[in-house]
Structures are given as C-alpha cells and as structure tokens.
Amino acid sequence: MNSSRRDFLKTAVTLGGTAAAVPILPGCVSRRVHPPPVTDVDAPVAGLINLTVGLYPALTHAGGALTIRPAGLESHPLLVVRVKEAATPDTFRALSGLCTHAGCPVGFVPEDNEVECPCHGSRFNFETGAVLFPPAKSGIKIYGAVYDATPASATFGLLAINLLSGDASFPALKDGQVVFPLGMFAQLGSPGGSVMGVSGGLGKPLLVIALADGTYSAVDATCTHLGCVVEHIGVRGDLECPCHGSKYTLDGTVTQGPAQRSLTLYRATRQGDAVIVDVCGDASVGCRGK
Numbered sequence: 001m002n003s004s005r006r007d008f009l010k011t012a013v014t015l016g017g018t019a020a021a022v023p024i025l026p027g028c029v030s031r032r033v034h035p036p037p038v039t040d041v042d043a044p045v046a047g048l049i050n051l052t053v054g055l056y057p058a059l060t061h062a063g064g065a066l067t068i069r070p071a072g073l074e075s076h077p078l079l080v081v082r083v084k085e086a087a088t089p090d091t092f093r094a095l096s097g098l099c100t101h102a103g104c105p106v107g108f109v110p111e112d113n114e115v116e117c118p119c120h121g122s123r124f125n126f127e128t129g130a131v132l133f134p135p136a137k138s139g140i141k142i143y144g145a146v147y148d149a150t151p152a153s154a155t156f157g158l159l160a161i162n163l164l165s166g167d168a169s170f171p172a173l174k175d176g177q178v179v180f181p182l183g184m185f186a187q188l189g190s191p192g193g194s195v196m197g198v199s200g201g202l203g204k205p206l207l208v209i210a211l212a213d214g215t216y217s218a219v220d221a222t223c224t225h226l227g228c229v230v231e232h233i234g235v236r237g238d239l240e241c242p243c244h245g246s247k248y249t250l251d252g253t254v255t256q257g258p259a260q261r262s263l264t265l266y267r268a269t270r271q272g273d274a275v276i277v278d279v280c281g282d283a284s285v286g287c288r289g290k
C-alpha cells in the first residue's frame, strides 16, 4: 500500500467520526479511487459556500477533485469536482463527501466520470447522485454549484455551492413555509398519498404524507443513522430507510435501529386548496427562508 492510499484510508476512518467502525473488507476494496485532498473552508453564509478556485490547485484542471470541510459542518464534508476545462457555470459539481453505504469518504474517478467509494466499491453518478453499483442502496446528495468565471480570469473564478438548493419541480421554502397546492400535488388529496422532494431554501428531503384521519405529517426524510433518504411504505403505513433498515412511524418516531433518533417533524396543515408545511415551527431549522 502506497503512502497516499494509506493516508486516504486514515482519513476515511477519522473524517466526520461517522466512518470509524467501517470494516475494510478483504477483496472488496476499490483500487481505482485516488484520495481527494481534504481542505477546511469557511462556514457557509446563508447556506452558501464561496470558493476562489485558483486557491485550490486540485480544482484548476478537469478531473480534479477536492474534499472540503466547511467550518461548523465538519461531519458533513463535500466532494467538489471539476468536470471540464472550459469555464462555464456548470464547470463544477458538488456532492456529499460521504458514501451512503457506511459513511466512508468518496473520491472521483475521472476516466469513468463516476464517484466511487474506496471502502467497498460503491459507485455513484456524479450528475444525479444515483447509485450505479452497490453495496450502497441510496443515492448521494447533490448540491447546486455555479461557477462564475468573470472575475480576473477563468483560473481565479468563483464557485458558489448552495447547501440549501432544491429540486426545480418541488416547492421552495418561502417565508418559513412550503406550500403544496393540491391542484399540483394531487397525491395529498387522498389518505396514504405522499410527496417527497428537496425544497430550495431548506436543502433537505421533505416528505409530506396525507394521513387516514384527514390530517398531514411532514418530516425531514434524512435518516438519522447515516443520512440516507427514508421511504414511505404505503401498504405498511410507516417509513423505512433503504440503507440499513431503520424504521419510523409516520410522525418520524424511530421504532427500529440502527437509527437512534427520530426524524425532525414539521407542522403540516390543510388550508383551503393547499397543504402548508411550517418549517419555522422547528427550532433546529429556524426561518431560514425569511
């Protein structure tokens, strides 16, 4: 084992503290992943991390990658990848830096344009985060990354990573609320129906469920074990994480581990022809959309 690979595996078992118990399985370790250098960066401001690309040599050439640890979010590193030489707004991608299988730091394989985990070989699509190869069962989170090459030169352009970016087809957080018109989200008009997506301004998967008694439940669908996205199992009437089997009730209460903590529950009410989720009601999130 060469020194760079040794250093990376050392990083893998210390970064964020979540990967400490990951077994490196004999014969299962990927041999293609190169270690992305890890760099501490400033804390995000209003959900935005701004990087001056020229300060990071790994990001000045296509195929280069860097793992960044934002201050205050050390357990949530991000993998930043330069996917092409040309300086355009989509020159870079930003993804969660941790594998959804067991939390190892991931790397970028430029020859395949894939994100890969060195621990047990899971691979992910760098554009969508979708799983390409197991054992990971849940996709890796993608963040908005917009490159502005106009200052000075293409080399020293600015990259803005938005930790609160959301799905274009899903309602964004506004004035502390996410509004779901029933005309657009008809699933919420029937008991047992549900919708899920990432709200811009919230930056987390939001799962809203129409309950049998006519009320609604809304939870942050991020599993509290290692951050996979939980699924609504309609026929069974509960929530389950596809990664390691944690289960939750529809109000987010954990009923089966390995997760130890319940999901964050938001207040959701029907008002006229819409279901309104009040994100400000949760003290851990606050009214960031205001």
Ligand code: FES
Binding pocket: 022, 099, 100, 101, 102, 103, 104, 117, 118, 119, 120, 121, 122, 134, 135, 136
């Ligand atoms: S931690 Fe097992 S494949 Fe990534």
Ligand code: FES
Binding pocket: 223, 224, 225, 226, 227, 228, 241, 242, 243, 244, 245, 246, 257, 258, 259
């Ligand atoms: S991430 Fe492990 S059970 Fe959900």
